[in-house]
Amino acid sequence: MTFTLTESLLDEIITALENQEQQFLVDAAQNKLVQKTGDFKEDDELFYALPEWDSAAGFKLREDFVTKLNSPLAHEALQEVLHSGRGVFKNFRNEIKNYPEVEKRWHIYKNNKMMCYINDWYNNLREVWGLEKLDYVPDSDDSLIHDDFSFTAYNQQDKKELVLYMNAAFRERNENLSPELSQALYNIWLEQFELAESKGELGFICRSFSNDFAGCITVSQFLQKQEKVMVLTSLFVPEAFRGLGIGTELINMCLSELKKLGKTWLIMPNMTVPDFLEPLLLRTGFSKIDFGYAVNF
Numbered sequence: 001m002t003f004t005l006t007e008s009l010l011d012e013i014i015t016a017l018e019n020q021e022q023q024f025l026v027d028a029a030q031n032k033l034v035q036k037t038g039d040f041k042e043d044d045e046l047f048y049a050l051p052e053w054d055s056a057a058g059f060k061l062r063e064d065f066v067t068k069l070n071s072p073l074a075h076e077a078l079q080e081v082l083h084s085g086r087g088v089f090k091n092f093r094n095e096i097k098n099y100p101e102v103e104k105r106w107h108i109y110k111n112n113k114m115m116c117y118i119n120d121w122y123n124n125l126r127e128v129w130g131l132e133k134l135d136y137v138p139d140s141d142d143s144l145i146h147d148d149f150s151f152t153a154y155n156q157q158d159k160k161e162l163v164l165y166m167n168a169a170f171r172e173r174n175e176n177l178s179p180e181l182s183q184a185l186y187n188i189w190l191e192q193f194e195l196a197e198s199k200g201e202l203g204f205i206c207r208s209f210s211n212d213f214a215g216c217i218t219v220s221q222f223l224q225k226q227e228k229v230m231v232l233t234s235l236f237v238p239e240a241f242r243g244l245g246i247g248t249e250l251i252n253m254c255l256s257e258l259k260k261l262g263k264t265w266l267i268m269p270n271m272t273v274p275d276f277l278e279p280l281l282l283r284t285g286f287s288k289i290d291f292g293y294a295v296n297f
Helices: 005-019 055-068 074-083 088-096 102-127 142-146 156-173 177-197 246-260 275-283
Strands: 022-026 032-035 048-049 150-155 202-208 211-222 230-237 263-269 286-287 294-295
Touching: 005 022, 005 032, 005 102, 032 211, 032 286, 048 074, 055 074, 074 088, 102 142, 102 246, 142 150, 142 246, 150 246, 156 177, 156 211, 156 230, 202 246, 211 246, 230 246, 246 263, 246 275, 275 286, 275 294
Parallel strands: 230 263
Antiparallel strands: 022 032, 022 048, 150 202, 202 211, 211 230, 263 294, 286 294
């Protein structure tokens, strides 16, 4: 007897696999799970055993997620939990709650991986039944950015907060320099940024729904008689929010707006580009050139 892997049954199986204290079977007649007892035994006819899943598989799933996690603070904290020894799963669950955006990504990542795993098991059964295999397309988490954060047009009211964060950013990435030199580099940026205010400045600011500053991008038409060329004057995401796709979304939104306005180039002077930003710039279409980075759109 066959059974259908419905969404509700799939959810039941995911929950059952994470239950290390009880064992369950698929009751093909009722298309639901039943607990494995003396009355319900695996027979591959009416009752089907679930795919194997143990604590080692659960640990590897968490380890793979943390390895790929780009959010530095969450990555460090969760790595420490994974190597702490006893109570890893409970401690992981408690620690990740300190990073709500990462926690939501974790649940999507976990469900997608487990759904793919269960779908492979189900397709093996369908092959035995003489049925065609079914494709499973994992959900994308791209929409999470706008579920968890608000993006609004940058305006002068945002300037004070952005300048404050940029000052901290210059100190952070120039901590090996003398305070005087670090301050001088920041002052150069600030002077250029203030000059940009009168030259067609636009941009976007990102905030969490608790109104925390989570990122900003601004651009300006610095060059006279070069109306189609814009200069990126700031791009910043606080460390606590890095690795969540905010920087990518800010750049994409800005490029989309500039394209609507008939602009064709956005350039970024090299002196304002910290090393950790380079992968993001290249990933969003920028090319490295002599003086910095540029993107044509």
